[in-house]
Amino acid sequence: MGYTVSKAFGSKVFSDSVMRERLPRATYESLKKTRDEGLPLDPEVAQVVAGVMKDWAVEQGATHYTHWFQPMTNITAGKHDSFVSPSGDGRAILEFSGKALAMGEPDASSFPSGGLRATFEARGYTAWDATSPAFVRGTSLYIPTAFCSFTGETLDRKTPLLRSMDVLSTQALRVLRCLGNETARRVTATIGAEQEYFLIDRALYEKRLDLKICGRTLFGARPPKGQELDDHYCGRIRLRVADFMQELDERLWELGVPSKTKHNEVAPAQHELAPMFTSANIACDHNQLIMELMRVVAKQKGLACLLHEKPFAGVNGSGKHNNWSLSTDDGQNLLDPGKNPAQNRQFLLFLCAVIRAVDEYADLLRMTAASAGNDHRLGGHEAPPAVISIFLGESLTSILEHIAYGSTPERHSRGYIMEDIAALPTIHRDDCDRNRTSPFAFTGNKFEYRMVGSSASIASATYVLNTAVADVLSGIADRLSAAQNREAEIDRIIGEIYKQHGRVVFNGNNYSEAWANEAARRGLPVKNRTVEAVEALVAPKNIALFKRHGIFTEAECRARYEILLEQYVKTVSIEEATMTEMVRRQILPAALRYTGALAGEYTHMREAGVESATAKALLAACAALTDAVQQKTDALEASSQSVQALTELPAQAAAYRDEIIPQMQAIREDVDRLETMTEDSAWPMPSYTDLLHRV
Ligand code: ADP
Numbered sequence: 001m002g003y004t005v006s007k008a009f010g011s012k013v014f015s016d017s018v019m020r021e022r023l024p025r026a027t028y029e030s031l032k033k034t035r036d037e038g039l040p041l042d043p044e045v046a047q048v049v050a051g052v053m054k055d056w057a058v059e060q061g062a063t064h065y066t067h068w069f070q071p072m073t074n075i076t077a078g079k080h081d082s083f084v085s086p087s088g089d090g091r092a093i094l095e096f097s098g099k100a101l102a103m104g105e106p107d108a109s110s111f112p113s114g115g116l117r118a119t120f121e122a123r124g125y126t127a128w129d130a131t132s133p134a135f136v137r138g139t140s141l142y143i144p145t146a147f148c149s150f151t152g153e154t155l156d157r158k159t160p161l162l163r164s165m166d167v168l169s170t171q172a173l174r175v176l177r178c179l180g181n182e183t184a185r186r187v188t189a190t191i192g193a194e195q196e197y198f199l200i201d202r203a204l205y206e207k208r209l210d211l212k213i214c215g216r217t218l219f220g221a222r223p224p225k226g227q228e229l230d231d232h233y234c235g236r237i238r239l240r241v242a243d244f245m246q247e248l249d250e251r252l253w254e255l256g257v258p259s260k261t262k263h264n265e266v267a268p269a270q271h272e273l274a275p276m277f278t279s280a281n282i283a284c285d286h287n288q289l290i291m292e293l294m295r296v297v298a299k300q301k302g303l304a305c306l307l308h309e310k311p312f313a314g315v316n317g318s319g320k321h322n323n324w325s326l327s328t329d330d331g332q333n334l335l336d337p338g339k340n341p342a343q344n345r346q347f348l349l350f351l352c353a354v355i356r357a358v359d360e361y362a363d364l365l366r367m368t369a370a371s372a373g374n375d376h377r378l379g380g381h382e383a384p385p386a387v388i389s390i391f392l393g394e395s396l397t398s399i400l401e402h403i404a405y406g407s408t409p410e411r412h413s414r415g416y417i418m419e420d421i422a423a424l425p426t427i428h429r430d431d432c433d434r435n436r437t438s439p440f441a442f443t444g445n446k447f448e449y450r451m452v453g454s455s456a457s458i459a460s461a462t463y464v465l466n467t468a469v470a471d472v473l474s475g476i477a478d479r480l481s482a483a484q485n486r487e488a489e490i491d492r493i494i495g496e497i498y499k500q501h502g503r504v505v506f507n508g509n510n511y512s513e514a515w516a517n518e519a520a521r522r523g524l525p526v527k528n529r530t531v532e533a534v535e536a537l538v539a540p541k542n543i544a545l546f547k548r549h550g551i552f553t554e555a556e557c558r559a560r561y562e563i564l565l566e567q568y569v570k571t572v573s574i575e576e577a578t579m580t581e582m583v584r585r586q587i588l589p590a591a592l593r594y595t596g597a598l599a600g601e602y603t604h605m606r607e608a609g610v611e612s613a614t615a616k617a618l619l620a621a622c623a624a625l626t627d628a629v630q631q632k633t634d635a636l637e638a639s640s641q642s643v644q645a646l647t648e649l650p651a652q653a654a655a656y657r658d659e660i661i662p663q664m665q666a667i668r669e670d671v672d673r674l675e676t677m678t679e680d681s682a683w684p685m686p687s688y689t690d691l692l693h694r695v
Pocket residue numbers: 190191192193194274275276277278323324325326333434443445446448
């Protein structure tokens with residue numbers, strides 16, 4: 001029998017339907033309440049679920065189980081225990097207790113903690129997250145969990161995300177009640193995270209130390225053809241890539257990841273995968289699986305998947321588009337404008353809550369996109385600049401302006417497209433064009449946050465947005481419940497928010513120079529690089545926000561700040577060490593050999609009575625560049641030693657940004673020039689053309 005998607009989809013997931021079928025009715029109902037309404041988990045329920053889950057997992061071929069968690073690295077972790085227990089008579093029985101399902105005790109000492117955890121308190125705890133389904137991968141049952149330290153501080157990205165989901169639901173429900181909704185019991189933040197990535201040939205990848213160690217090229221002269229012709233975007237998918245995508249889809253579908261759309265992206269060798277949206281927490285787990293499986297499947301297919309934000313200089317980098325919205329369990333998308341947005345007060349109120357949240361916490365949102373990798377991409381005329389603004393489109397903007405300032409809203413007749421061709425279906429013109437340059441764009445019935453880097457977890461961006469919006473909704477609910485005339489109060493709130501926070505709305509071209517100046521004039525925070533951007537985590541107003549909603553303590557905020565700075569420092573220092581090694585062990589030897597060969601040819605020619613100006617000039621240029629590279633690398637190593645000796649983390653991070661990165665850039669420029677002068681076969685690593693055009 002051939003492959004059937006409907007059968008395969010979710011076949012490795014301990015899904016709702018599996019649970020309904022296999023769990024005793026009361027257990028199922030109780031678990032469902034925990035999952036859908038955030039109620040506490042009953043230990044007896046865990047005991048029953050564990051037994052059923054184990055039997056199901058063993059049927060799927062599992063011999064082990066793992067608490068799967070998301071420490072402050074950008075990847076997931078887990079340690080695998082077998083179900084096997086000795087039975088006493090020399091045989092083995094398979095066991096899995098409710099306690100083992102509900103809680104684990106991994107050693108936390110080797111995960112980033114930002115100084116929260118003393119080494120003698122090595123233990124950490126993992127706790128079952130019943131809101132995201134368990135699944136079988138290979139021979140292990142994966143149980144999604146939250147991860148905290150022995151003393152209860154959060155050490156992961158899931159815990160704050162789960163907290164923010166609850167906080168957001170509570171506050172959104174308060175507002176909905178004020179608007180007369182008595183039926184909704186849960187409001188869920190939904191996410192559809194589009195994932196960009198590069199695929200290159202594995203054998204070529206293996207020849208590049210920089211790609212293997214750093215995930216990006218540290219050298220590489222511009223290829224004769226990059227993305228100039230715009231002929232890659234949504235172009236024909238090459239057979240090898242199509243084969244990869246098909247296998248990836250099938251593996252994801254088994255795990256219940258609703259991979260939906262695949263296409264070629266702008267840069268050569270760049271592609272994108274978009275899943276269907278789902279609850280933010282599950283979407284976050286799914287995105288981790290997508291990234292992991294992309295790497296694994298690529299390797300199987302003789303390819304390498306690059307998830308770095310900027311693997312190649314001069315061609316577009318990769319990001320992650322976080323589509324975010326709010327849906328109620330009574331079936332509404334709270335950001336759906338409906339047929340008549342001007343009259344849809346509920347929509348306008350939630351829209352304004354987002355506008356205010358994004359303006360007040362723009363710095364925090366920017367922080368969620370900060371990483372050494374993304375510094376190479378943001379603001380590069382391919383990705384949004386490092387300034388947060390919101391695209392609303394003309395028609396919504398004029399509705400809000402009307403409410404705030406009483407100006408007459410412009411009539412935007414939607415009209416039709418291609419009416420003149422009878423054979424084509426009639427297409428309604430969209431209310432707003434998709435402004436692709438905006439970091440935070442309203443796209444019809446959701447917002448799309450586009451700054452997050454391709455290798456990052458989407459959790460931070462999501463819990464920041466959830467918490468900030470919950471905070472604003474809480475203020476709105478307070479006002480509405482105290483108001484005599486709620487209708488009038490709603491309009492007042494909308495008007496006030498637009499007056500105070502309309503500055504964050506920008507419908508123009510975010511890539512233009514004029515916008516950078518305009519943003520500064522409007523007083524919007526401009527944080528160009530990671531070192532500045534992560535300071536948002538320790539700004540008093542942001543610490544207060546997280547404390548107010550029980551997301552983080554002050555110590556946890558400071559720890560996260562440290563972790564991000566530390567990651568920045570480590571990333572740049574590894575890149576520096578990789579560059580030095582490549583220069584000393586690959587580039588200089590090759591350059592010397594090639595220059596030597598040139599010298600030999602030049603001498604031969606002279607002996608034969610020929611004076612070649614070309615040979616002479618080339619020889620001199622190669623020798624000079626080789627010397628320059630050698631000297632600059634010596635200088636880089638010296639600077640690196642003094643930067644490593646700095647003891648204050650913020651100062652050290654700033655020194656990497658201001659001293660090390662510019663020196664590395666200068667070395668790269670010389671090496672890239674040397675590459676363009678060197679005979680193809682004499683260059684010690686595959687070129688950009690090889691990497692980008694040989695899949
Ligand atoms: P594009 O952004 O290219 O115009 P789509 O509008 O089809 O594409 O959606 C892109 C992504 O947005 C998909 O991953 C989709 O699942 C997600 N998405 C759509 N609706 C919502 C929603 N209500 N909440 C969160 N994500 C959504």
